[in-house]
Amino acid sequence: MNKTRQIKDLLYEQVARIGKAASSPKRLELIELLCQGEKTVEMLARAAAISMKLASAHLRELRGANLVETERRGKNIHYRLADKAVADFWVVIRSLAEDRLVELQLALQKIAAAPNDLVPSDRETLMKAARRGDVVVLDVRPVEEYLTTHLPFARSIPMDELRQRLAELPKDRPVVAYCRGPFCLMAKDAVDLLRKEGYSAAHLRDGVAEWGMI
Amino acid sequence: MNKTRQIKDLLYEQVARIGKAASSPKRLELIELLCQGEKTVEMLARAAAISMKLASAHLRELRGANLVETERRGKNIHYRLADKAVADFWVVIRSLAEDRLVELQLALQKIAAAPNDLVPSDRETLMKAARRGDVVVLDVRPVEEYLTTHLPFARSIPMDELRQRLAELPKDRPVVAYCRGPFCLMAKDAVDLLRKEGYSAAHLRDGVAEWGMI
DNA sequence: TTGTCAATCTAATGATTGTTAGATTGATTA
DNA sequence: TAATCAATCTAACAATCATTAGATTGACAA
Numbered sequence: 050m051n052k053t054r055q056i057k058d059l060l061y062e063q064v065a066r067i068g069k070a071a072s073s074p075k076r077l078e079l080i081e082l083l084c085q086g087e088k089t090v091e092m093l094a095r096a097a098a099i100s101m102k103l104a105s106a107h108l109r110e111l112r113g114a115n116l117v118e119t120e121r122r123g124k125n126i127h128y129r130l131a132d133k134a135v136a137d138f139w140v141v142i143r144s145l146a147e148d149r150l151v152e153l154q155l156a157l158q159k160i161a162a163a164p165n166d167l168v169p170s171d172r173e174t175l176m177k178a179a180r181r182g183d184v185v186v187l188d189v190r191p192v193e194e195y196l197t198t199h200l201p202f203a204r205s206i207p208m209d210e211l212r213q214r215l216a217e218l219p220k221d222r223p224v225v226a227y228c229r230g231p232f233c234l235m236a237k238d239a240v241d242l243l244r245k246e247g248y249s250a251a252h253l254r255d256g257v258a259e260w261g262m263i
Numbered sequence: 264m265n266k267t268r269q270i271k272d273l274l275y276e277q278v279a280r281i282g283k284a285a286s287s288p289k290r291l292e293l294i295e296l297l298c299q300g301e302k303t304v305e306m307l308a309r310a311a312a313i314s315m316k317l318a319s320a321h322l323r324e325l326r327g328a329n330l331v332e333t334e335r336r337g338k339n340i341h342y343r344l345a346d347k348a349v350a351d352f353w354v355v356i357r358s359l360a361e362d363r364l365v366e367l368q369l370a371l372q373k374i375a376a377a378p379n380d381l382v383p384s385d386r387e388t389l390m391k392a393a394r395r396g397d398v399v400v401l402d403v404r405p406v407e408e409y410l411t412t413h414l415p416f417a418r419s420i421p422m423d424e425l426r427q428r429l430a431e432l433p434k435d436r437p438v439v440a441y442c443r444g445p446f447c448l449m450a451k452d453a454v455d456l457l458r459k460e461g462y463s464a465a466h467l468r469d470g471v472a473e474w475g476m477i
Numbered sequence: 478t479t480g481t482c483a484a485t486c487t488a489a490t491g492a493t494t495g496t497t498a499g500a501t502t503g504a505t506t507a
Numbered sequence: 508t509a510a511t512c513a514a515t516c517t518a519a520c521a522a523t524c525a526t527t528a529g530a531t532t533g534a535c536a537a
Contacts, residue, residue, distance in 0.1 A: 053448050054312050060446045061288035063367040064360040071282030074275035090514060098268050105514060115363040124504055124513050134362050141355045146278040148348050149329040153277040232274045234267050304484060317526060319485060338483050338534055
């Protein structure tokens with residue numbers, strides 16, 4: 050009697066559909082981008098540095114695994130995560146990779162900004178400081194992503210406007226910049242710029258997906 | 264300047280190594296088996312109903328992603344999960360698949376045992392009842408797996424000995440059987456047998472991986 | 478030493494993928 | 508209506524993967 054075996058094969062095959070969706074670097078990057086909010090194919094392709102055709106093919110795979118869903122609005126097709134659980138999955142698989150793969154640890158160490166001791170490192174203390182106004186939490190992602198969701202008390206200055214809008218930031222208090230997450234290098238660039246201009250700045254490793262704010 | 268792009272490609276590629284490891288049904292089954300404790304290649308191959316050669320090849324992949332580790336003891340090579348985080352990952356990806364894939368939901372509904380209202384369904388209440396002795400928690404996995412780790416207050420009677428050892432179980436209290444997790448059908452078989460023999464029996468969907476007891 | 482067992486390594490196969498180009502669809506604009 | 512744009516579909520190629528068979532290693536037992 051191998052009926053049990055047939056059922057088991059079927060069950061694991063289904064889970065493997067999710068694994069397959071997560072087995073391509075570009076698909077993972079698309080998932081992370083969609084964690085920041087709804088996007089069109091064109092936006093996704095540009096952000097992931099691939100052709101629209103290839104982005105479309107990868108998104109098709111993600112849709113086949115029911116991880117994303119689409120909605121047509123005029124000429125554009127907007128993609129979004131099918132569920133918050135997908136964002137959580139991205140955080141889990143990324144964390145596991147960080148835990149287990151030395152190559153990833155090394156790569157991340159290289160891009161880590163120098164720490165700033167003036168800024169609290171745990172979430173609760175940071176939020177208390179932000180509430181009191183002792184630190185400025187700065188979201189350097191594109192403004193649409195900020196509008197979809199952002200960390201509490203965060204102020205939006207997209208990275209490519211930061212140089213012109215420096216005056217909006219105070220020099221007497223630390224600025225804590227964040228972006229899309231540990232793989233996004235914008236916050237680090239922001240910190241480098243701010244420090245060069247004489248600001249007290251620090252880099253927040255996590256983004257909205259890690260904070261569970263999808 | 265596409266140095267940023269190069270770094271990003273590298274980062275996502277590393278995470279994709281984990282996804283790739285999780286993209287094969289048999290590899291996922293091997294991970295779940297290893298969640299129950301250390302096993303030799305032969306044991307894994309038998310349990311997953313594949314040849315030793317194929318099992319070895321899949322285990323090689325898992326080792327390449329640093330998800331499992333090996334130790335030689337005499338003639339045998341023993342495999343185990345490299346970290347508790349791998350077991351947690353298995354639970355997360357399986358849950359996501361259950362959330363998103365209708366096919367999986369349907370397959371699981373078919374194999375779900377009829378509920379037994381006499382048995383509490385949440386963990387805390389169940390454990391209180393088990394502590395008082397109001398229910399018997401029964402582990403029907405092979406005894407080695409029970410010895411590695413088991414739910415609190417659980418008693419071990421492996422599935423293939425259950426018929427002969429029925430007398431060890433009380434008829435005046437409900438028996439709650441569990442096995443390797445939602446994809447393992449042994450607990451359901453145990454419940455079917457127990458009910459036919461006049462016992463009050465229920466099926467616990469989760470196993471030690473779901474309870475975080477690795 | 479010789480033989481046996483567990484497991485891996487190597488090489489080969491067929492089947493899936495990632496990726497790209499070209500044709501096509503659906504919605505908008507002129 | 509024709510032209511344009513966003514995105515998909517189809518078909519094709521090369522690259523990768525699953526699976527199997529045959530040879531090999533490492534440990535043990537006779």
